[in-house]
Amino acid sequence: MTEFNTKLVHGIDIDDNNTGAVIMPVYSATTYQFAKPNELPRWDYARSGNPTREFVEKQITELEGGYQGFAFSSGMAAIHAVFATFRPGDHIIISNSIYGGTFRLVNEYLKEFDIEFTEVNIQDLAAITAAIKPNTKGIYFEVVDNPLLRVASVKQIAAIAKQHAITTIVDNTFLTPYLQQPLKLGANIVIHSATKYLNGHSDNTAGLVVVDSAALATKVYFTQNAIGGTLSPENANLLRRGIQTLSVRMDRHLANTHQLVEFFSHQSYVKKVHYPGLQNDASDQIANEELRDGGGVVTVTFTDTVDVSAAIEKLKIFKLAVSLGSVESLVETPYNMSHAELPVAERLRLGITPQLVRFAVGIEDGHDLVADIDQAFTN
Numbered sequence: 001m002t003e004f005n006t007k008l009v010h011g012i013d014i015d016d017n018n019t020g021a022v023i024m025p026v027y028s029a030t031t032y033q034f035a036k037p038n039e040l041p042r043w044d045y046a047r048s049g050n051p052t053r054e055f056v057e058k059q060i061t062e063l064e065g066g067y068q069g070f071a072f073s074s075g076m077a078a079i080h081a082v083f084a085t086f087r088p089g090d091h092i093i094i095s096n097s098i099y100g101g102t103f104r105l106v107n108e109y110l111k112e113f114d115i116e117f118t119e120v121n122i123q124d125l126a127a128i129t130a131a132i133k134p135n136t137k138g139i140y141f142e143v144v145d146n147p148l149l150r151v152a153s154v155k156q157i158a159a160i161a162k163q164h165a166i167t168t169i170v171d172n173t174f175l176t177p178y179l180q181q182p183l184k185l186g187a188n189i190v191i192h193s194a195t196k197y198l199n200g201h202s203d204n205t206a207g208l209v210v211v212d213s214a215a216l217a218t219k220v221y222f223t224q225n226a227i228g229g230t231l232s233p234e235n236a237n238l239l240r241r242g243i244q245t246l247s248v249r250m251d252r253h254l255a256n257t258h259q260l261v262e263f264f265s266h267q268s269y270v271k272k273v274h275y276p277g278l279q280n281d282a283s284d285q286i287a288n289e290e291l292r293d294g295g296g297v298v299t300v301t302f303t304d305t306v307d308v309s310a311a312i313e314k315l316k317i318f319k320l321a322v323s324l325g326s327v328e329s330l331v332e333t334p335y336n337m338s339h340a341e342l343p344v345a346e347r348l349r350l351g352i353t354p355q356l357v358r359f360a361v362g363i364e365d366g367h368d369l370v371a372d373i374d375q376a377f378t379n
């Protein structure tokens with residue numbers, strides 16, 4: 001079985017039920033019988049391992065082309081479990097443009113445990129090299145950053161990291177394995193907030209990690225089991241279902257997003273369209289070489305003539321909410337919403353102005369979405 005869509009639907013063999021069920025059953029048992037006290041069975045206690053969760057873990061491992069996968073109760077639990085594999089005194093290089101929750105975990109929690117971090121502009125390979133120290137053990141970034149959707153090169157960054165035996169960790173929530181498989185480009189660990197595209201229906205908080213080696217698998221399994229932020233069997237079942245339709249949903253997300261990108265690029269009230277591959281900078285070439293497509297999010301800087309909040313109020317289909325990757329279209333203003341935690345000066349430095357609007361495009365009819373935006377923003 002080699003094709004991506006076939007893998008999505010069939011995942012892996014269901015080898016342990018005797019009913020002929022075509023999907024993995026939900027095993028809700030928290031504990032399992034031992035045959036003898038000194039014979040550890042395959043399953044003993046649900047936090048340590050559960051067949052329904054393991055099915056999802058194998059699904060994502062297969063799709064990423066990795067060694068082993070791990071499912072968590074949220075994207076943040078997944079990210080925490082990965083950072084928890086490091087030790088006091090370790091140094092980790094991180095992108096200066098990462099998810100706010102990750103930024104908070106690093107700055108308000110992990111630093112107190114003597115893990116050292118250096119923030120870099122992840123587009124700047126020279127800055128990455130300059131940040132490397134003898135105790136540098138990891139580099140962490142998002143391939144497509146948020147909200148400006150600039151693309152970092154997994155290939156180039158992983159090549160630098162490899163020379164120094166540094167573990168490359170990628171949060172690839174925005175792309176999913178349908179659009180990029182970072183392990184195949186040299187990354188060692190890929191993380192997803194599966195709450196977004198992989199689940200796809202705004203009804204499940206989940207996180208996934210896939211590693212490329214047995215040594216990393218041992219470390220992540222230890223923190224998953226020891227800290228215990230595992231995905232429940234019921235939520236694993238929802239995620240299993242979501243993953244099976246990833247590519248059909250994603251194809252519509254992409255078609256609709258391309259329609260909106262095209263529409264926005266012809267409007268006089270649009271100052272800049274931010275979309276991978278169309279940034280008019282060096283990252284366009286990276287996007288073309290390393291991404292199959294730019295994804296289902298587009299961010300727009302509107303001219304000062306646009307009253308952004310009045311226009312958003314007029315939208316009928318797009319719902320004003322954070323998050324992304326679900327069937328329904330969402331709109332948000334990073335300045336006031338997703339990135340409000342950052343100090344104002346920092347927001348402005350990053351280009352997150354009050355005129356910036358992020359559209360997480362759903363799977364409705366594309367022309368309805370264009371018409372909705374047209375009636376709201378054109379006065």
Ligand SMILES: *Cc1c(COP(=O)(O)O)cnc(C)c1O
Nearest residue numbers: 074075076099171173193195206
């Ligand atoms: C949402 C998100 C997270 C956090 O995931 P949760 O499932 O909300 O815990 C991490 N990284 C990125 C890029 C995200 O979009």
